[in-house]
Amino acid sequence: MLQTTKTPSGDTSINVIGAGIAGTWQALTLARAGYGVTLHERDSRAMTQATSHFAGGMLAPWCERETSEPVITRLGIRSLELWRSVLPNTDFNGSLVVAHPRDRADFDRFAKLTTDHERLDKDGVAKLEPSLDGRFREALFFPAEGHVEPRSVLPKLQEMLSEAGGTIEFESDAAPDDLARHSNVVIDCRGLAARDRLPELRGVKGEMIVVETNDVELSRPVRVVHPRWPLYVIPRGNGRFMLGATSIESEDTGVSVRSALELLTAAYAVHPAFAEARIVEIGAGLRPALPDNLPRIAIDKNSIAVNGLYRHGFLLAPALAELTLNYLQRGLIDNEVMQCA
Numbered sequence: 010m011l012q013t014t015k016t017p018s019g020d021t022s023i024n025v026i027g028a029g030i031a032g033t034w035q036a037l038t039l040a041r042a043g044y045g046v047t048l049h050e051r052d053s054r055a056m057t058q059a060t061s062h063f064a065g066g067m068l069a070p071w072c073e074r075e076t077s078e079p080v081i082t083r084l085g086i087r088s089l090e091l092w093r094s095v096l097p098n099t100d101f102n103g104s105l106v107v108a109h110p111r112d113r114a115d116f117d118r119f120a121k122l123t124t125d126h127e128r129l130d131k132d133g134v135a136k137l138e139p140s141l142d143g144r145f146r147e148a149l150f151f152p153a154e155g156h157v158e159p160r161s162v163l164p165k166l167q168e169m170l171s172e173a174g175g176t177i178e179f180e181s182d183a184a185p186d187d188l189a190r191h192s193n194v195v196i197d198c199r200g201l202a203a204r205d206r207l208p209e210l211r212g213v214k215g216e217m218i219v220v221e222t223n224d225v226e227l228s229r230p231v232r233v234v235h236p237r238w239p240l241y242v243i244p245r246g247n248g249r250f251m252l253g254a255t256s257i258e259s260e261d262t263g264v265s266v267r268s269a270l271e272l273l274t275a276a277y278a279v280h281p282a283f284a285e286a287r288i289v290e291i292g293a294g295l296r297p298a299l300p301d302n303l304p305r306i307a308i309d310k311n312s313i314a315v316n317g318l319y320r321h322g323f324l325l326a327p328a329l330a331e332l333t334l335n336y337l338q339r340g341l342i343d344n345e346v347m348q349c350a
């Protein structure tokens with residue numbers, strides 16, 4: 010899987026474009042390895058235009074096995090180690106998967122397609138999540154999975170980039186070709202905006218809702234097996250929960266009534282107290298996806314594009330950054346993910 014190639018020559022100034030989860034991890038990893046890194050972000054510090062702003066932040070390589078290629082699990086498991094070592098306070102208290110009796114067949118299918126889980130009975134569910142006492146007769150528990158809060162973890166990683174000697178420039182609309190003329194390496198992490206370089210990119214809409222209630226307490230993401238989408242409820246602290254996420258082949262960023270109903274119904278199915286919760290936010294992000302729905306690191310001389318993170322940006326970004334570092338330092342190529350022009 011790994012082979013070596015010639016690395017870019019010259020000194021070590023690197024410009025990274027796009028401070029979503031992909032670009033932020035690239036910049037941080039390279040700055041920590043001693044490169045002179047500047048991260049450019051066209052948005053303001055709030056980053057409300059980034060897909061990363063809308064993400065659930067689940068780090069769930071074993072649950073994702075249900076629908077993803079083995080490479081996602083491989084890189085995801087490596088990413089968990091990197092999240093742990095860079096941010097030791099990352100929540101790794103697992104994920105819970107529940108289903109309604111009518112979706113029993115889908116639940117069994119989920120169990121068959123995934124690994125590294127424990128089957129819990131009713132008491133096991135109640136012990137893990139007391140709020141769910143009596144609600145589900147069984148569940149799957151993935152004890153090694155984690156989750157992050159995207160809107161706090163991105164600024165944290167960006168702060169660590171500055172501490173590592175990197176520079177971050179917000180409201181800096183950068184053009185990869187211009188930067189390539191002035192720096193040794195440009196890493197393009199523009200997400201969906203990189204279509205000029207990757208015309209086959211498409212956006213896959215993910216809708217989400219944030220609600221607030223003090224009547225439910227959860228310690229970990231709870232996924233509800235659903236025939237169409239992996240719906241879930243993620244605790245965000247202070248009584249807030251994110252309900253996610255649809256997956257629709259559309260680049261419109263509106264949220265439909267149908268999707269809102271499905272998301273709210275999933276929350277209600279997890280706990281009826283969500284019926285009284287206050288809706289805080291309704292939004293949608295466009296996941297940058299390539300035709301095979303797999304991530305890609307495309308290398309063309311001193312220009313590297315990291316894109317196609319699709320449903321797995323938070324899960325995969327650390328491992329992808331490590332692959333770029335391995336390429337720059339040692340010329341290592343991971344054939345499953347990297348393409349050289």
Ligand SMILES: Cc1cc2nc3c(=O)[nH]c(=O)nc-3n(C[C@H](O)[C@H](O)[C@H](O)COP(=O)(O)OP(=O)(O)OC[C@H]3O[C@@H](n4cnc5c(N)ncnc54)[C@H](O)[C@@H]3O)c2cc1C
Nearest residue numbers: 027029031051060061065066067183200215294322323324
């Ligand atoms: C509802 C939803 C839920 C999700 N849940 C999860 C989850 O639980 N776990 C998970 O792993 N993934 C999840 N994802 C997927 C994840 O959000 C994406 O894979 C990830 O955000 C993609 O990151 P990115 O950095 O490639 O793109 P973005 O986050 O879009 O970042 C690209 C950045 O580039 C900037 N940019 C563009 N052009 C320029 C330019 N010319 N100059 C400077 N800056 C520029 C943009 O402003 C943007 O900030 C979810 C996605 C959605 C929509």
